[in-house]
Amino acid sequence: MIKTAQDMKSYKKQLKEALADKFLRSALDNFNTAYRENRSAVYYGIDFEGLKNEIAAGKDSALPHLIELFEEFKAKAEAVGAKVHTAKDARQANQIIAAIAKENHVKKIIKAKSMTAEETFLNDHLEKEGFTVTETDLGEWIIQLRGEGPSHMVMPAIHLSRYQVGDLFAKVTREKQESENIDKLVKVARKQLRPAYLEADMGISGANFAIAESGALGLVTNEGNMRKAYLAQKPLAGKEPMIRHLPHFIGKEHRFRSVPVISKTPLRDQWQQIRMQVTDPKYNIAFFVGCAIDFIYPEQARALLTLLKGRGVQVVFPMDQSCCGLPLLAAAEEETAKDVALQNLRAMHSESYDYILTLCASCGSHLKHNYLKMFKSDPDAPANLKQFTDKIIDFSSFMANVLDISAKEFKAAPQKVAYHSPCHLCRGLQVTVEPRRLIEIAGYEYVPSKDEDVCCGFGGSYSVDFPEISAEILKKKLDNVQDSDARLLVTDCPGCVIQLRGGMDKRKTKIQVKHIAEVLAEALK
Amino acid sequence: MQNPDLIQQMIERAEAVQAIVSIIGTIKDACQYAVATTKKQGGRTVVAAGLKPEEQGYLKKECEASGLRLLEFPLRPHANEIHTSLTIVDGGVAETGTLVLDSTSEDVRIATMLAETHVAVLPALKIKPDTTALENELNAVLKADLPSYTAFITGASRTADIERVLAIGVHGPQELHILIMEENKA
Numbered sequence: 229m230i231k232t233a234q235d236m237k238s239y240k241k242q243l244k245e246a247l248a249d250k251f252l253r254s255a256l257d258n259f260n261t262a263y264r265e266n267r268s269a270v271y272y273g274i275d276f277e278g279l280k281n282e283i284a285a286g287k288d289s290a291l292p293h294l295i296e297l298f299e300e301f302k303a304k305a306e307a308v309g310a311k312v313h314t315a316k317d318a319r320q321a322n323q324i325i326a327a328i329a330k331e332n333h334v335k336k337i338i339k340a341k342s343m344t345a346e347e348t349f350l351n352d353h354l355e356k357e358g359f360t361v362t363e364t365d366l367g368e369w370i371i372q373l374r375g376e377g378p379s380h381m382v383m384p385a386i387h388l389s390r391y392q393v394g395d396l397f398a399k400v401t402r403e404k405q406e407s408e409n410i411d412k413l414v415k416v417a418r419k420q421l422r423p424a425y426l427e428a429d430m431g432i433s434g435a436n437f438a439i440a441e442s443g444a445l446g447l448v449t450n451e452g453n454m455r456k457a458y459l460a461q462k463p464l465a466g467k468e469p470m471i472r473h474l475p476h477f478i479g480k481e482h483r484f485r486s487v488p489v490i491s492k493t494p495l496r497d498q499w500q501q502i503r504m505q506v507t508d509p510k511y512n513i514a515f516f517v518g519c520a521i522d523f524i525y526p527e528q529a530r531a532l533l534t535l536l537k538g539r540g541v542q543v544v545f546p547m548d549q550s551c552c553g554l555p556l557l558a559a560a561e562e563e564t565a566k567d568v569a570l571q572n573l574r575a576m577h578s579e580s581y582d583y584i585l586t587l588c589a590s591c592g593s594h595l596k597h598n599y600l601k602m603f604k605s606d607p608d609a610p611a612n613l614k615q616f617t618d619k620i621i622d623f624s625s626f627m628a629n630v631l632d633i634s635a636k637e638f639k640a641a642p643q644k645v646a647y648h649s650p651c652h653l654c655r656g657l658q659v660t661v662e663p664r665r666l667i668e669i670a671g672y673e674y675v676p677s678k679d680e681d682v683c684c685g686f687g688g689s690y691s692v693d694f695p696e697i698s699a700e701i702l703k704k705k706l707d708n709v710q711d712s713d714a715r716l717l718v719t720d721c722p723g724c725v726i727q728l729r730g731g732m733d734k735r736k737t738k739i740q741v742k743h744i745a746e747v748l749a750e751a752l753k
Numbered sequence: 754m755q756n757p758d759l760i761q762q763m764i765e766r767a768e769a770v771q772a773i774v775s776i777i778g779t780i781k782d783a784c785q786y787a788v789a790t791t792k793k794q795g796g797r798t799v800v801a802a803g804l805k806p807e808e809q810g811y812l813k814k815e816c817e818a819s820g821l822r823l824l825e826f827p828l829r830p831h832a833n834e835i836h837t838s839l840t841i842v843d844g845g846v847a848e849t850g851t852l853v854l855d856s857t858s859e860d861v862r863i864a865t866m867l868a869e870t871h872v873a874v875l876p877a878l879k880i881k882p883d884t885t886a887l888e889n890e891l892n893a894v895l896k897a898d899l900p901s902y903t904a905f906i907t908g909a910s911r912t913a914d915i916e917r918v919l920a921i922g923v924h925g926p927q928e929l930h931i932l933i934m935e936e937n938k939a
Binding site: 255258259262272273274309363365366367370383384385386388389390391392410411413414415417418422426439441442444450451490515 | 766769832833845848849867893897898899900910912913914915916917918920921922923924925
């Protein structure tokens with residue numbers, strides 16, 4: 229029986245144990261850094277990005293028609309003799325599978341790895357009903373024998389060393405094992421599991437994809453265990469309503485970083501005083517501020533205005549704009565996220581502007597990509613949606629690609645600058661070159677640091693819910709920056725600034741953390 | 754005649770996933786290869802799928818001459834004693850070094866899943882550059898409105914579940930030998 233946390237308190241207890249497990253942490257660290265090299269070796273000669281995009285596009289195009297595709301799949305599969313069941317939730321799925329086993333007088337079941345089955349606790353259910361279940365994926369078998377759940381979806385037993393596996397196999401076989409030799413350990417599993425296949429009355433596996441027009445299932449297996457299982461229909465997990473408790477942002481788990489104070493005057497209330505009137509402007513832009521800059525860091529927006537002075541850019545602050553809605557979507561509040569989006573679409577009057585500019589990578593990526601996704605199959609999608617998302621631009625792209633700025637405008641400030649690439653900028657908006665170029669145009673010495681494009685650990689509400697993990701991710705990030713010999717850490721997202729500046733402040737280092745707009749404005753002649 | 758570049762790519766990609774690749778001329782060569790490999794590995798049994806009756810007869814003689822047993826279908830009773838399985842595959846994908854094998858018959862599944870060593874004969878003319886080029890063949894199987902099972906096999910069974918160290922032969926065959934058959938090489 230898997231011991232899974234049933235509430236936040238026991239979850240946090242397990243989380244602390246995991247964070248204190250040195251082997252687990254180094255194993256996961258190694259995996260996270262090594263998989264990229266391994267992947268490029270495995271995909272040698274294959275256009276991985278192209279393939280990935282092709283598969284993603286295929287999945288995206290199927291999603292709006294999922295129900296029709298499922299109906300077609302079901303009809304085709306049943307025409308060639310398969311039975312297709314649907315379950316409204318995890319419990320019902322487990323019950324259906326147990327009923328199939330009962331009807332067929334099954335005693336022994338073998339299973340290939342299925343993360344859906346892990347999530348529905350299928351094994352627990354079947355064991356309670358009196359069936360013997362044997363996992364056959366090597367990692368899943370190991371953790372089943374130990375009564376644990378998977379620690380990683382690709383490598384379920386990554387938390388265990390060969391010695392722990394060797395000790396476990398010694399118990400199972402009642403023979404001493406040469407734990408040093410992983411090949412031999414693997415052969416133990418081969419020998420032990422062989423009879424389980426031949427004696428099983430029923431097999432359970434997941435499926436990697438289903439083809440509607442032929443009713444075919446596609447299964448991918450590297451070990452060869454899944455091919456040996458018969459096919460079972462993968463249940464669809466249902467949605468359960470969730471009540472979120474807002475933990476205290478000031479709790480002791482949050483002491484790893486200082487928390488910023490809220491600005492006395494939000495940007496929207498300063499705007500009348502600081503706005504600039506430009507005659508005969510070259511560009512008309514609407515400024516999308518985002519909550520963090522509006523209420524915590526208005527100075528980042530003021531830096532923008534300083535930078536735009538004399539460049540023929542008219543900046544307008546549409547007062548009816550709201551939160552971009554990303555935190556709502558992340559909290560599964562899809563309806564409210566759409567309401568907020570509609571408000572922003574009305575407020576920003578995209579038809580009147582050349583660009584909608586934002587200094588926040590997270591807002592930018594949400595406005596540009598998620599707005600389209602949220603309204604994709606909505607017949608009431610606003611007519612100006614595409615126009616709006618096309619005009620969204622981030623600070624660095626605007627400065628480097630739209631405006632013609634040159635090194636001559638900046639004083640040479642030979643300060644060493646490290647850069648943190650926000651997730652929503654480098655992976656979301658796919659902007660990577662421009663910010664680094666701007667740092668150099670402004671006369672700074674850009675010093676690369678390790679893992680610049682790895683998350684800072686903020687992740688919006690993630691860091692509020694999981695401060696322990698957030699702290700560990702931040703620790704590595706700051707260690708890497710300190711190793712780089714930089715005196716200034718620059719990034720393009722106010723969310724990252726909250727995390728990085730708060731962490732640096734706790735460390736009492738001399739390294740300052742700033743938004744890229746600020747460091748550019750400070751370097752102006 | 755098959756494009757030599759395609760054969761070369763098939764060999765390289767298959768070897769990159771630890772398959773052992775040779776070029777042969779006829780099915781008889783394949784029978785001899787399967788027997789010799791089994792003997793070398795200390796195995797005692799061979800099973801073949803997809804051979805014509807006269808080829809099956811030839812293999813039986815070769816096995817007997819070497820003191821090996823040729824297992825007959827159905828294979829379920831022999832599931833625990835298959836050393837080498839010899840199959841004629843239905844296609845190859847050069848881009849990934851993959852073999853395509855119609856495994857609708859349970860005996861073919863048992864032969865290719867439970868053997869220690871899988872020796873697969875791949876007719877050179879059946880090598881395609883990529884999976885897209887297999888569209889017609891796959892459609893013929895998928896749209897036939899008959900139950901079917903098609904296996905795509907790339908290399909031997911493998912795992913990295915213990916400390917991310919690659920180990921070959923966890924469940925399925927521990928070795929995959931591919932014999933690319935070019936008839937004019939006879």
